[in-house]
Amino acid sequence: MHDWNLTPQQARELQQQLSLKVIREDRFTTPHFVAGVDVGFEDGGATTRAAVALLRFPSLELLEHSIARLPTRFPYLPGLLSFREIPAILEALKGLETAPDILLCDGQGLAHPRRFGLACHLGLITDTPSIGVAKSRLIGTHTELPAEKGAWVTLEDKGKIIGAVLRSRSNVNPLYISIGQRISLASAIHYTLACTTRYKLPETTRWAHRFASG
DNA sequence: GCGACAG
DNA sequence: ATCTTGTCGC
Numbered sequence: 001m002h003d004w005n006l007t008p009q010q011a012r013e014l015q016q017q018l019s020l021k022v023i024r025e026d027r028f029t030t031p032h033f034v035a036g037v038d039v040g041f042e043d044g045g046a047t048t049r050a051a052v053a054l055l056r057f058p059s060l061e062l063l064e065h066s067i068a069r070l071p072t073r074f075p076y077l078p079g080l081l082s083f084r085e086i087p088a089i090l091e092a093l094k095g096l097e098t099a100p101d102i103l104l105c106d107g108q109g110l111a112h113p114r115r116f117g118l119a120c121h122l123g124l125i126t127d128t129p130s131i132g133v134a135k136s137r138l139i140g141t142h143t144e145l146p147a148e149k150g151a152w153v154t155l156e157d158k159g160k161i162i163g164a165v166l167r168s169r170s171n172v173n174p175l176y177i178s179i180g181q182r183i184s185l186a187s188a189i190h191y192t193l194a195c196t197t198r199y200k201l202p203e204t205t206r207w208a209h210r211f212a213s214g
Numbered sequence: 215g216c217g218a219c220a221g
Numbered sequence: 222a223t224c225t226t227g228t229c230g231c
Contacts (some may be wrong), residue, residue, distance in 0.1 A: 039222080040222070040223090041222055041223070044223080045222075045223080076222075170231090171230095171231070213222085213223095
């Protein structure tokens with residue numbers, strides 16, 4: 001795997017190179033295990049704490065989880081989130097006994113300036129199908145979104161579809177879904193909804209967040 | 215130059 | 222992300 005001690009400019013150049021390796025179509029078999037990934041911070045940001053929650057699919061029962069702590073060594077810079085969070089996430093993934101069939105990541109995938117958000121980066125490194133599930137927008141524009149659960153509209157940038165704005169729960173702010181690696185946008189939306197019950201966030205993300213934060 | 219800006 | 226209680230609305 002590549003080096004993580006990069007300057008912001010080197011990181012951006014690496015993203016442009018790696019973005020060429022992102023596979024935007026379904027390349028996986030029926031999933032039985034889905035995982036949520038999230039990161040939290042301790043010591044006022046000095047320590048990065050990553051958590052991964054593995055759930056059985058489609059029952060969504062929690063099977064196992066893993067937590068890892070690492071010294072924070074990259075600042076938060078819009079567009080470079082993966083360089084700050086992935087090192088700790090990779091450590092947490094090592095602690096799982098079962099390999100996830102799909103990763104639901106807390107952040108963007110293709111809906112990124114250089115089409116290489118955290119979900120693409122993590123999916124590529126682990127060679128695992130991944131989905132970007134962000135709570136807010138990084139880039140892109142979209143039309144009005146109906147208020148009912150299940151409704152979605154495309155998220156576009158420079159005339160290209162880079163993701164979808166999905167209403168995962170009626171009358172609540174939408175989620176920003178995008179391709180991470182080895183999955184189509186249609187499937188990304190499908191699996192995100194399949195992992196969602198009565199709340200805005202998928203159960204995978206909810207569990208991961210509980211383990212990564214409070 | 216000004217405003218936007220995943221977590 | 223994080224610092225933090227009550228409060229408004231379906």
